[in-house]
Amino acid sequence: MTDPLPSDLGRQLGLRDDELEMIRGTLGRDPNRNELAMYAAMWSEHCSYKSSKVHLRTLPTEGASVLVGPGQDAGAVDFGDGVAAVFKIESHSHPSAIEPYQGAATGVGGIVRDIVSMGARPVALLDPLMFGPLGDERNRWLLEGVVAGIGGYGNCIGVPTVGGEVRFAEAHSANPTVNVMCVGIAQSDRLMTATTHTPQLGSLMVLYGSTTGRDGIGGVSVLASATLEDGSEESRPSVQIGDPFAEKLLIEASLELIEEDLLEGLQDLGGAGLTCAVSESAARAGLGARLDLDQVPLREEGMEAFEILTSESQERMLAIVHPSKLERVREVCEKWGLATAVVATLEAGGDLDVSMAGEQVAKVPALSLTEKAPEYDRPMRPIPTDHDDPTFVSFDGDLREAVLSLLASPNVASKRWVFEQYDRMVQGQTVAGPGSDAAVVRVPGTMKGLVLSVDGNGRYGTLDPYLGGAHAVAEATRNVAVTGAKPLAITNCLNFGNPERPEVMWQFSEAVRGMRDACLALDTPVTGGNVSFYNESGGSAIWPTPVIGVLGSLTDYRLRLPSGFPSPALAVYLLGESFAELGGSEFAETVLGRVAGVPPALDLDAERRLQDLLHEAAAADLLASAHDCSDGGVAVALAECAILGGHGFAVTLAGDLPPHVLLFGESASRVVVSVAPEREGSLRGLAATRGVPFERLGETGGPRAVIDGMLDTTVIELAEVWEGAIPRLLGEKP
């Protein structure tokens, strides 16, 4: 502790000068090297949410079904019958940009441990991804690596990957967006929450799982809280390495410890490693802790205190155990071949007191690392809206060709190439997997289905971040509603550029405002989430992309509505109203080559009425199928219904709008449904009562896909284009 510190060490670690002053004020002295490393990690944007907290606080977080809101490892909602559904989404974009396989793999590992630390068994994973265009070799390498990493890890731990989305935009070339959502289920009375489990003075902190090495040091501060610039490959040592086998053992051992009621608390080791787990656990209990680094099992020799304190080595958990239960905890871990070490004791006083080789190496108030981290209301500057709207551009191109180019657009095309690399059926509960509007996973022992979707639209976000945020909530919940389910709550992953730039901060606050309005209108509280800032290079940021993960409930999974037309001779209806809206559309980008204009308006009351109608109509068994109308408008929605169900259609799109606007406009709050003829009357009656506009478009059946005067082709041709697009872009045989 006597070595003089380099004067700019704080800055090198990512701390600002005024933050250093705050630390000096708290300690009443200069921090030493170890303490600096601890503060730098815990006060990093990634861990502290210091730029986002002030905005996130405005989101609605309470609701009848919410058991655990933001602030814990994951949110939880009451699923009835004594079952709690636990879910959260997180980003691992920064490490994935540098080392796609390990970056994505460890992203899966981290979010799974978050779910386990709430006492839940992970039952589903969903992966929203964004990359640059596939014409570029590096983007192909990133896509292939990220998908292989998600599969390589997820497939090996026995948690099915049941959904996700993949989008492409030039703005995500240098900085791909890699988000992972995990869902778990627990007995409500076994949830590990701050209220149900109270760590006691004198209880022990037991570190179990993998050993601690030098990997991932500075992951949260160097990597996740700064922009990537040239030479970012040098940050590769800050990327963690995943060991899914160890994770699988960790899951089983942890669930057994919880089942036997052996724990007072459980926390995973993720960002900021041991420092975060010990300080958060102690601070939450209103206590301090004495941490002995000599007890930490190390992977390599000669590790210094600050390295052990901030290592982000994967597959480690910290349990809080009453001394009387220690022996049994050790036995359970041993059964699963996991090493245990008592590394700390909970003490009075609130300090985190760290020693190594008999010497005190750090002593800081635990709360100063966690709740008392700095908080900023950063300056904002609005970006003017682009009013050069493509809606009013005339189009005299071939409509059939336009439909086919939209189906071949990688944003729209089948993602089979991606999801066939994921085990979607392990655990045996996947009723609907990837490729559906929303995934449906059974809750074992009940008729209930967890209904899960993720959605984000960066193109809307960049044109109007308020609408981007609101649409993400509306579309993600609509994807759940089209299965007939009721959306219960959401989690969000907010992917943005550098928050120190006022324009980015404005985009962020607008997106949050949009999400807030939509969540209030749709009665879907936010139970937690993650913010990923600094997704930019050379001053150019990713599209502001709020990704929303939704958890919904089906009381009887057998009543799930499919997306595709299930049989011939059904009536096809469009629910919702169509307007002249091509701003920010897939058509404008893919066919006209323009990302411009204003995204579609969003009438949140109309959205609510539509979603309630879907829920009610499905419960009354009035519908044969339902599919959300989004990218590519009605034309793409109809084509997908035909491809997925294997039945063609003959419909007419009427209205005063030009044909290309009718076909490709992306007006919100619309759904294509199919209905048995004998139920049409009931559906029309219900829609009228609920105030949802509807239009009968035609019928299903036959091998052809016909939109009167606009499109006449076969379902087989549509399917070949849609299925073959991504393999072709990757240079493979479809």
Added chain:
Amino acid sequence: MSARIGVVTFPGSLDDRDALGAVELMGGEGVPLWHADPDLKEVEGVVLPGGFSYGDYLRCGAIARFAPVMEEIRGFATRGGPVLGICNGFQILCESGLLPGALIRNRSLRFICRIVHLRVETTQTPITADVLPGEVLEMPIKHGEGQFVASEPDLDRLEDSGRIVFRYCGPDGDVSDAHNPNGALRGIAGIRNEAGNVVGLMPHPEHAVDPDVGPTGGQALFASLLSSVMAGAGR
């Protein structure tokens, strides 16, 4: 009385609960077995389930064959007890020498999760005894290393002695390269030992028993296994 079928859990097994569930759904009694157990709890049949035993970092199934429970299973198999290896279980049986050949990386070099069709090539096994020869069954595959390989003479021997149990095929039973998901030699999806009581296959019959979550091609195989065991017990 129902047939007692043991399902082994190795550290890293993933489809063990699914296999137990499939046994129970088809009317058997599923008995969990632990890799470190030195006894088989008087089961009448054994399933080695899918997963990544011990992480499979060395070679799929290479470590699992040394598990204490495998010694018991070897003896059980020698005495004619039915043993079914699914996916990683198949890999373990090959590594243990209970079945010939090996499973290597898929020719696409990628993990594949997909519903496939299998043609039943022989009914001389406990899991196909009640199935018609040539019957086409639908069930999923999910593996990164499922390409069955063996030397040409070994393949000929397998073929000549009727030990190929399943081949990948189209919905109508046509075996061709287009329907071969992983490049397996001669389209082989599953084989048996000489006595016929040990069977390994890459596809997952345990994920094809419940129509609410997938196809049902596995029902016939589990039903066969259970009735073979009952018939054996009655002898």
